Amino acid sequence: MRLVFGIIVLIAATWFFSALLGTPEETASAQGPAEWVSSQQCAECHEQIYNEWKESPHANSWNNEDVRVQSDDFANKDCIDCHAPRPVFETGLGERVLPRAARRSEGVDCLTCHMLPDGGMAGTISNPRVACKPVTRRELRRVTLCAGCHDQHKTVQQWKATTFADHRDGCMECHMPYRDGTPEGGRLHTMPGGHYIEMVKTAVTLTGTKDESGQPSVTVANVGGGHAYPTDERSRASDLWWRTVSADAPVGDDGVAESGGEWHHLHRIRDPYRHETDMVSTLLHFGESRVLPIEDPAAQGSPVEVVLVYKRTPYYRDKETGIAQHLEDVADPFDDSELVHRVVIEP
Amino acid sequence: MKLCALPIAFLLGLTGTLGSCGDSAGSEPTATKAGSVPGAPSDVPARVLEDVVGSTLARLGVEARVSELSAAELRADTGLLPDDASAPETEDRTSDEGSSSPEEAVEADEGLDPEFVEMREGLISWVSDSPDSLDTAKKDIAAVKDEIAAVMAAGFSVEGRDPTGLKALIDLSTQSPSPDVAAEIAAVAATHEEDWLRRYAAWALGTLSATPGTDRVVPLLLRRLKYERDPEALVWVSSTLAAFENYAGTQQLYDTTALPAGDPAGDAARGQLALVLQRAGESLRLGETPDTKAVLAAWNAGRLGRARSAASDGLLGEVWMLVADLSGEHFQLRGVDDARHALSLLGPWAAEELALALGDDDEYVRLHTAQVLERMGPRGQTAFDSVVASLRDPHDAVCGAAAEALVAITRGTDRASAARTALLDRITAKCPYEIKVACVRALGHMQPDQVPAEELRGLFESTPLSDLRLAAAPGLLRAGSESLVLPWLIDELEASVGDPAGAEAVLGDWLARADSEAARASLDAWRGHAAQNRVVHTAAEAKARRAARAKTLRETLLPAIR
Incomplete structure (x- = not known):
């Protein structure tokens, strides 16, 4: 009798776990690989997300040419920590990330954000029926997930001082928006930021005016960046240039007047490298408006075109003559930068 | 009961299977703070980790610096989470050598003999107005040097002193030399905005090198090697370091000699380099003055410099403060790298301290200490045993850094083959992939006569x-x-x-x-x-x-x- 009872319980238990695990087909597909060792494994099920990530700066963080030049091919080992980090959940949320020794060419990969210390995967919804069996971790949408790398240059500190933090809008709200505007569509894994000029344009405004004496001035304001403008790497800079133009000068494909006078540098917005001890930080913090008069007499009496450009290196690299070490030597502000905003101040 | 136990056992077994299915997804076991070492042979005991930095600082009577930035705050999630965005801002804390708040400055002379304070200020004023009176003023200070030493050191914290007054204070305080006076002058050498005053302060420190305890300024001067842009100030920093038997600035001194005759920095560099080489020759007991190349070779090989026993407690305290700066509490790497830079330029004696730091319970301290040793090269070879032990550190990242450090500290030494053996032992069967890659990379950086060609060839051919x-x-x-x-x-x-x-x-x-x-x-x-x-x-x-x-x-x- 006891034996029969035991067998019944065994069968019931088997049925229970079969139901729990799903159909045999589902069970087979849920096996997944023996271990998660590469982001390429994620592509099989998450093709769209993988392709978005693959095109993102995160995926390119190890191979990016600027990074390789500035880090001396990663001879500066500090750069490895954030450009090929170990999983954030392993190191600890809010902790400074630690470097990987392997798979560095995958850069900041799927495993960096999703891999848990036990080898499992963090997701927004637990699902034991799929290969990676994600478990819900709400920390995925928290600022601390990004902070391990992105507070290296105090971006998170800057965010904390903004109304974005007051309104509990973290990194995700701007840099990982819902793909189709709804939670069902999932979040965009291209993670647009400073490498996407359209996003940069939403961070700042540029307006021009002139006073009673006819002296023009521009105001650049950080109205949409949830942190300083620019932020993160100290290599990033934003410059204001001005020149005189004729009233009827047409605008070319590059977004500025097709002809005009010589460009003059007006102002640089940037946080200096640590060795640039003679420079001060001119970062434009959220909510800050900076009025910059154009005091050159040549700017009076004719229309003045002012441009705000965004740069990912502090240097202007003229393809003909090499790097211009001094801003006054720059012949073309657009040779190594992208146009953010333009304004023309009428006389 | 027994029959009931059967399905329970079955359930447990099945649950275990499910669990292991999930667990098997991990490429390697989770690193643990203590206990068994993942991937290590069973007979290799786990390294015992402890709060080495904290206990050492306490022993030296040094109060650890408060973390400059945000790691603790980040860990606590204060203000960073959507659920906690309204949390109050923590106080912005900063720390920097040589800085003092106005309140501290006002209180600088509190508790000191007012007669000596008056004497100090009177002499500074006198010397500032009449430079010819310096010798006389110096004699006045020298006559009471022991009694006035603390007053002279406190004089640097008085707010609003102009550069001329600071120079006079430096001149006078060198007549009552003490570790505190040296530390204050070093702060001027490191932070003052006037180039000429930094030069002067760096030079003055060299005159104090024979005073016991003044060697505590060495780490600050080493950091200055990284940031000083004035060539003549760099000359005096390098020269003073050599007076403390630290030859880390010799290359910069040599480079500055390329400036033409008549250039003050070039002239100073030529004169000081000759003295530095002569001093090094005496330390090496060569009987003749070696050239720059020979001195640098001896320094890099760990054959020059003071013994650990000669290091004052003040210097050890400064070194361990730097080790504390390597910790996870310091979030921004620029501060970490300043500490790493200074530590890596210390003499060979420091490797014994760093060997201890490799056993700290903070994996950031261990990782960055290994990187310091890697930068030291053979100057750090006395840490060999500890670095080998770190190949089995509980944290993979530390193992990787230790692998590269091991190759660096044994390069060109008779321990290179032992390093190779240790690395090859580490990459046997159960080695986690991360560590295996790191060890192979380190082996690949060995000198040609030490590269384990056969093993690497086999590995290369057997893996895609x-x-x-x-x-x-x-x-x-x-x-x-x-x-x-x-x-x-x-x-x-x-x-x-x-x-x-x-x-x-x-x-x-x-x-x-x-x-x-x-x-x-x-x-x-x-x-x-x-x-x-x-x-x-x-x-x-x-x-x-x-x-x-x-x-x-x-x-x-x-x-x-x-």
């Missing part, structure tokens, strides 16, 4: 994984396995999955060093494809560059090596 092949490639190339490695590296330049940039770096480095005719010819073509005028290629341009380089090497190099 780019990581391991790329890690082994530099060593194999130097060991003469070009025909095995070069074809793969060239293909890797164009690989869609792999590490083309890494392959390019290895190939570029090998071409620059190789001495064959084919390699030299290929190097010219290789460089011809490089970005011109230091313009950085776009991603598409970089891909095209690598393709062009691959094509060139297939045409020019491969036929020659086959």
Whole structure:
């Protein structure tokens, strides 16, 4: 009798776990690989997300040419920590990330954000029926997930001082928006930021005016960046240039007047490298408006075109003559930068 | 009961199976703070980790600096989480050497003998107004040097003192030398905005080098080597370091001698370099003055510099403060790197302290300490045993850093083969992949006569994984396995999955060093494809560059090596 009872319980238990695990087909597909060792494994099920990530700066963080030049091919080992980090959940949320020794060419990969210390995967919804069996971790949408790398240059500190933090809008709200505007569509894994000029344009405004004496001035304001403008790497800079133009000068494909006078540098917005001890930080913090008069007499009496450009290196690299070490030597502000905003101040 | 236990056991077993299914997804066991070492043979005990930094600082009577930035705050999630965005801001804390708040400055002389304070200020004023009176004023200070030492040191914290007054204070306080006076003068040498005053302060410190305890300024001067831009100030910093038997600034001193005659910095450098070389020759008991190259070789090999027993408690305290700066509490790496820089330029005696730091319970301290030792090279060789133990550190990242440190500290020493053995032992069967790649990369960086060519060759041929092949490639190339490695590296330049940039770096480095005719010819073509005028290629341009380089090497190099 006891034996029969035991067998019944065994069968019931088997049925229970079969139901729990799903159909045999589902069970087979849920096996997944023996271990998660590469982001390429994620592509099989998450093709769209993988392709978005693959095109993102995160995926390119190890191979990016600027990074390789500035880090001396990663001879500066500090750069490895954030450009090929170990999983954030392993190191600890809010902790400074630690470097990987392997798979560095995958850069900041799927495993960096999703891999848990036990080898499992963090997701927004637990699902034991799929290969990676994600478990819900709400920390995925928290600022601390990004902070391990992105507070290296105090971006998170800057965010904390903004109304974005007051309104509990973290990194995700701007840099990982819902793909189709709804939670069902999932979040965009291209993670647009400073490498996407359209996003940069939403961070700042540029307006021009002139006073009673006819002296023009521009105001650049950080109205949409949830942190300083620019932020993160100290290599990033934003410059204001001005020149005189004729009233009827047409605008070319590059977004500025097709002809005009010589460009003059007006102002640089940037946080200096640590060795640039003679420079001060001119970062434009959220909510800050900076009025910059154009005091050159040549700017009076004719229309003045002012441009705000965004740069990912502090240097202007003229393809003909090499790097211009001094801003006054720059012949073309657009040779190594992208146009953010333009304004023309009428006389 | 027994029958009931059967399905329960079944359930438990099944649950365990499910659990292991999930667990097996992890590439390696989770690192633990203590206990068994993942991947280590059973007879290798786990390193006992403890709060080495904290306990050492306490023993030295030094209060650890408060974390400058946000790690603790981040860990606590204060203000960073959507659920906690309204949490109050924590106080912005900063720390920097030589700084003092106005309140501290006002209180600087509190508790000190007012007669001596008055004497100090009177003499400073007198010397500032009448420089000719300096000698007389010095004698006045020297006559009461023991009683007035604390008052002189406190004088540096008085707010609003102009550069002339500071110079007078430096002149006078050197007559009552003490570790505190030295520390205050070092702060002037490190932070004052006037170049001439930093030069003067750096020079003055050299005159105090014989006073016991003044060696505590050495770490601050070493940090200054990184940031000083005034060539003459750099000369005096380097020269003063040598007075403390630290030769880290000798190269910069030598470089400054290239300035023409008549240039104050060049003239000072030539004079000071001669003295530094002479002092080094006496330390090495050479009987003659060595040249710069010989001194640098002796310094880098760990044959120059004071013994650990000569280091004052003040210096040890400063060193351990720097080790504390390596911790996870210091979030921004720029501060960490300042500490790493200064530590890595200390004399060979410091390796004994760093060996202790490798046992700290903070993995950031251990990781960065290993990196310090790597930078020290053979100067850090006395930490050999601890570095070998760190190959089995509970944290993979520390193991990797230890592997590279091990190769660096034994380079050119008679312990190189022992290092090779330790690394080869580590990459046997159960070694986690991360550590295996790190150890192979370290083996690949060994000198040609130490590269374990046979083992690396076997590994290279048996794995399809780019990581391991790329890690082994530099060593194999130097060991003469070009025909095995070069074809793969060239293909890797164009690989869609792999590490083309890494392959390019290895190939570029090998071409620059190789001495064959084919390699030299290929190097010219290789460089011809490089970005011109230091313009950085776009991603598409970089891909095209690598393709062009691959094509060139297939045409020019491969036929020659086959």
